[in-house]
């Protein structure tokens with residue numbers, strides 16, 4: 585996939601519902617905006633922007649949910665983006681579902697903060713981690729970035745919140761392209 589195709593997905597499918605009270609593009613922009621406001625690196629802002637691009641690549645995420653199967657959108661996105669960006673972008677994306685499963689075990693009150701859709705998908709994604717899984721997850725070099733991304737993911741679901749436009753974050757993403765794609 586090239587960068588034009590990637591951003592074309594937002595034009596083609598960004599207005600689709602995220603399954604919450606925001607659209608896919610609103611959710612992506614809000615997550616990237618939260619990351620930037622926290623002073624995250626360009627790579628992590630890019631990861632926040634693109635973390636759910638797997639939903640746009642998936643033929644039909646809603647049908648997958650209705651059949652009660654996990655769409656594995658985090659793996660789909662990480663694989664699709666691997667030719668464009670390095671692991672500092674792709675790994676937090678690949679791990680953002682695991683970060684939810686981790687926080688459900690290790691952070692009191694986190695589960696109660698999840699949206700109804702996130703609770704529903706948690707079940708399909710394997711439920712909360714057990715202690716051994718959580719210990720292993722903490723040793724992953726991208727653990728902290730994945731958890732930060734997950735918090736923006738939960739925060740980026742506010743109807744009508746103002747954000748910078750997609751072009752602002754596209755410029756940040758283009759500066760993070762892996763050298764072979766420049």
Ligand SMILES: [Fe+2]
Nearest residue numbers: 611635636737
């Ligand atoms: Fe998300």
